[in-house]
Amino acid sequence: MELRKRLLAWYGRKKRDLPWRRTSDPYAIWVSEIMLQQTRVAAVVPYYERFLARFPDVCALATAPLDDVLAQWSGLGYYRRARHLHAAAAIVARDGFPGTAKELRALPGIGAYTAAAIASIAFGEAAAVVDGNVERVVCRLAAGDLTKREIGERAQAWISPRSPANFNQALMELGAIVCTPRSPSCPRCPLREFCATRSDRWPTPRKRAAPIDKRVEVVFATRGGRVQLLRRSGTALLDGMWELPSGKQTDGDVLATVKHGVLNQRLSYRVWPGRRTAAGARWFTVREVGELPLTTAARKCLKAVGFLP
Ligand code: SF4
Structure with a gap:
C-alpha cells in the first residue's frame, strides 16, 4: 500500500x-x-x-x-x-x-x-x-x-x-x-x-471552555531550617502528595506569587509567611523535601521563596 x-x-x-x-x-x-x-x-x-x-x-x-x-x-x-x-x-x-x-x-x-x-x-x-x-x-x-x-x-x-x-x-x-x-x-x-483536505480547509479545533481564575493562599513556615508541609488526602487527583498548608497571615507581606495551571483552572498562589504549626503538619529539611512526593504547585512556591534551589 x-x-x-x-x-x-x-x-x-x-x-x-x-x-x-x-x-x-x-x-x-x-x-x-x-x-x-x-x-x-x-x-x-x-x-x-x-x-x-x-x-x-x-x-x-x-x-x-x-x-x-x-x-x-x-x-x-x-x-x-x-x-x-x-x-x-x-x-x-x-x-x-x-x-x-x-x-x-x-x-x-x-x-x-x-x-x-x-x-x-x-x-x-x-x-x-x-x-x-x-x-x-x-x-x-x-x-x-x-x-x-x-x-x-x-x-x-x-x-x-x-x-x-x-x-x-x-x-x-x-x-x-x-x-x-x-x-x-x-x-x-x-x-x-x-489527503482529501490538504491545506484547503481543515476542521478547526474545538474551542476549550474559558479557564477559571482562582486565588489560593498558602503559608510558608520554617523552623530551624525545616519547612512545614501537610499531606493531602481525600482527593483522587493528588492524594498522598505533600503541599504547603493553606491559609493566610494578616501580619506579614506576601512572600511570592506563583502561577500554576491545572486542567482548566489558572491558579494564583500567594505565599504568606507563617509561624503556627498547622494541624497534622510535619517539618522537613531541604534534603528530605527532595525525596518527598511534592505537588508541582508546592515545588514552585518553595522555589519562589528560595527554600528549594
Ligand atoms: S491536512 Fe496536510 S498535513 Fe494533514 S494529512 Fe493532509 S496534507 Fe498532510
Whole structure:
C-alpha cells in the first residue's frame, strides 16, 4: 500500500530521537506510554530517564514504596498514573508481562490506546493506536468528521503487519510535527497526495471552555531550617502528595506569587509567611523535601521563596 510505504519512509528519515525509541524493553516502553498520557514529549524525557535510573525493571518498581514512586513522579502531574503503574507492576512482577493488547488492558491504568501502543511497539502486534494525533490525521485524510470507531477501523486497515510499531509511531509523529492542530504543514507532508483536505480547509479545533481564575493562599513556615508541609488526602487527583498548608497571615507581606495551571483552572498562589504549626503538619529539611512526593504547585512556591534551589 502506497500510503503506508510513504509514511514509513518519511518516519525513517524524520522521526525524533527519543529515549524510549532506543529500547525494546516492554517495561521501559510501558513506562514511557504511561508518562506520555496527557503530557508533552519534552516534559516527559527527563522524568522518564530519572524514573528508569531509579526503577530499572518491573521488580524494582513493584517492591518500591509508593511514596518513592510518587516522589519520582512529582512534577509530572496526573498522579493516578503513578499509582496505577505501581499497582500494575506488582501484578506483572508476579504473573509476568502480558504479551497482547487484550491482556494488557486488564492491568490498572492501561486503556485501549496504551494497550495497543505497548503491544505493537514491544511485541510487534498489529494493533492500531488511536490517540488525538491519529484522530486528526485520519479525519483530515478523509476530509470528514469520522467517529472514533471509523478512525480505528481505517488505522487498523492501514497498519503494516510487518512494522506495526513503526507504523503506529509514524502516524502519531506525523500528527505531532506535521499535521498539527492549528497549522498543518501540508507542503512537506508525505501523505498530501492521499489527503482529501490538504491545506484547503481543515476542521478547526474545538474551542476549550474559558479557564477559571482562582486565588489560593498558602503559608510558608520554617523552623530551624525545616519547612512545614501537610499531606493531602481525600482527593483522587493528588492524594498522598505533600503541599504547603493553606491559609493566610494578616501580619506579614506576601512572600511570592506563583502561577500554576491545572486542567482548566489558572491558579494564583500567594505565599504568606507563617509561624503556627498547622494541624497534622510535619517539618522537613531541604534534603528530605527532595525525596518527598511534592505537588508541582508546592515545588514552585518553595522555589519562589528560595527554600528549594
Ligand atoms: S496534507 Fe496536510 S491536512 Fe493532509 S494529512 Fe498532510 S498535513 Fe494533514
